[in-house]
């Protein structure tokens with residue numbers, strides 16, 4: 287079972303979405319995307335926890 291997330295879930299006007307086989311990999315994609323596309327937003331453990339609450343099983 288794969289997991290998916292949309293950047294728009296975080297009130298971002300951003301079309302990015304990611305689907306990966308597991309949550310750990312998904313978080314890596316979101317971290318990279320946050321750092322590259324949403325500067326100067328910081329990637330923090332707290333943000334990672336918020337991201338996890340939006341992860342959907344697909």
Ligand SMILES: [Zn+2]
Nearest residue numbers: 293300302323
């Ligand atoms: Zn985005």
